[in-house]
Amino acid sequence: MELELKNLYDDFRDGDTIKAYAKIIKEDAKRLKKPINIMEVCGGHTHTIMKFGIPQLLPANIKFVHGPGCPVCIMPKERIDHAYVLSMQENVILVTLGDMIKVPGSKGSLQDARSKGADVRFVYSPLECLKIAKENPDANVIFFAIGFETTTPMTAALLSAVIKQDVKNIFFHINHVTVPEVMRELIDSRDVHVDSYNNRIDAFLGPSHVSVISGSKIYEEFPRDYNRPVVVTGFEPVDVMQGISMIVKQFIEDRCELEIEYKRLVTYEGNKTAQKLVEKFFEKGDLFKWRGLGNIPDSGLKLKQKFSDYDAEIKYKDVLPLEEIEDHKLCICGDILRGMASPPECTIFGTACKPTSPIGSCMVSSEGACAAYYKYGNLI
Amino acid sequence: MCLSIPSKVVKIDKELNMATVDTMGVQRDASLDLMAEGDIKLGDYVLLHIGFIMNKIDEVDALDSIELYKEIIEAMNEEDRQMAILEDDECPNRGA
Numbered sequence A: 001m002e003l004e005l006k007n008l009y010d011d012f013r014d015g016d017t018i019k020a021y022a023k024i025i026k027e028d029a030k031r032l033k034k035p036i037n038i039m040e041v042c043g044g045h046t047h048t049i050m051k052f053g054i055p056q057l058l059p060a061n062i063k064f065v066h067g068p069g070c071p072v073c074i075m076p077k078e079r080i081d082h083a084y085v086l087s088m089q090e091n092v093i094l095v096t097l098g099d100m101i102k103v104p105g106s107k108g109s110l111q112d113a114r115s116k117g118a119d120v121r122f123v124y125s126p127l128e129c130l131k132i133a134k135e136n137p138d139a140n141v142i143f144f145a146i147g148f149e150t151t152t153p154m155t156a157a158l159l160s161a162v163i164k165q166d167v168k169n170i171f172f173h174i175n176h177v178t179v180p181e182v183m184r185e186l187i188d189s190r191d192v193h194v195d196s197y198n199n200r201i202d203a204f205l206g207p208s209h210v211s212v213i214s215g216s217k218i219y220e221e222f223p224r225d226y227n228r229p230v231v232v233t234g235f236e237p238v239d240v241m242q243g244i245s246m247i248v249k250q251f252i253e254d255r256c257e258l259e260i261e262y263k264r265l266v267t268y269e270g271n272k273t274a275q276k277l278v279e280k281f282f283e284k285g286d287l288f289k290w291r292g293l294g295n296i297p298d299s300g301l302k303l304k305q306k307f308s309d310y311d312a313e314i315k316y317k318d319v320l321p322l323e324e325i326e327d328h329k330l331c332i333c334g335d336i337l338r339g340m341a342s343p344p345e346c347t348i349f350g351t352a353c354k355p356t357s358p359i360g361s362c363m364v365s366s367e368g369a370c371a372a373y374y375k376y377g378n379l380i
Numbered sequence B: 001m002c003l004s005i006p007s008k009v010v011k012i013d014k015e016l017n018m019a020t021v022d023t024m025g026v027q028r029d030a031s032l033d034l035m036a037e038g039d040i041k042l043g044d045y046v047l048l049h050i051g052f053i054m055n056k057i058d059e060v061d062a063l064d065s066i067e068l069y070k071e072i073i074e075a076m077n078e079e080d081r082q083m084a085i086l087e088d089d090e091c092p093n094r095g096a
């Protein structure tokens, strides 16, 4: 058989295959010694899980804990305020990816800034900044860069092009974060929290596209040092079912390993060209404040010193606000991102907080757990 | 934003290091900046993400997975058939 594009969509969403896996998992799960909670680290997985009603297909002793892997959900208000303030500067065009449009900061969202006259542009690809900068030679274009390992190489590619083409009016506000540090934090912090949180993460479904770039090697420590199996899994529902099945098999066979389900795109080493590009321009920042999770050491990236001329946080440091901002009192996004609570446990879920009027960021992005529950909640 | 789409490479512009990819009938441009030189060829299946090709899809592996799924469904159907026969055998009304 020859592979067609259609196969890559249809065969990994095939209802019969999903049902077949549900049956295998149900049978295998009878042999589990204790119930298991699987954290899907990535928001893309949360979306697939909710959209295809996967929790309904699983036996009672397998549950999901939704993880923090949604770049928009973990963006603290302080950083959004930076974007807001930058966009309000004279002669600034603030450019970012579409997902950021509605995320509320303490001063408002970027959409609000735009309605107040700021020049905010939402692009599909970071490379569009080059065109915007050329068309507006008198303005400073600031790229507000967001995302995990998946999108960092794209920001690096833009910076590489900026240098190569000697573009003088593009600057970067970097908000790139890394996955292993937050996974470690989620495990390490479990004992200091409420009892119900103890051991709530028994295994991880490893992110799909983070791993395409980084390779599965970045999760090696979790089976080895933390006794948590990791199965790197693709985004389609059949991938997710197969990934869960692989985790269950590890438990019943008393194995604790790092495995790849998403072999058609992920290798142990990952995309080395992309990794080299990232290494050229970025280094670890001291810490990054994650929304709801607080400061996590080494979890954020910053531009290397020799590229500091391109760093908008340095260029505009006099206007950027420094104060810390508390999240809304009733919002439990933090507990949700830690896997300690599920969205319906929030008292304002679906009432004061909806996708059209989000209070917390988990409701803003379609990959956020609250938004996924709101949209597909009738399936649960 | 993490959703990335499988696409097929239909054109390569070496000079600009760009490719044109087909995503279920929609054509768009994608940068090859994240791929090693010569890695991507016409007809390759790739993963597209925010304007960049992130990686090539391993066709052999994709086909292996699809093959595995077929086998699982087949085994499942066989099991169902066996169950049906067994249930029929055990039916107290059998022969009534």
Ligand code: SF4
Pocket: A330, A331, A332, A333, A336, A343, A346, A347, A348, A349, A350, A353, A354, A358, A359, A360, A361, A362, A363, A364, A370
């Ligand atoms: S429903 Fe809204 S307020 Fe409640 S946790 Fe989710 S995002 Fe926060």
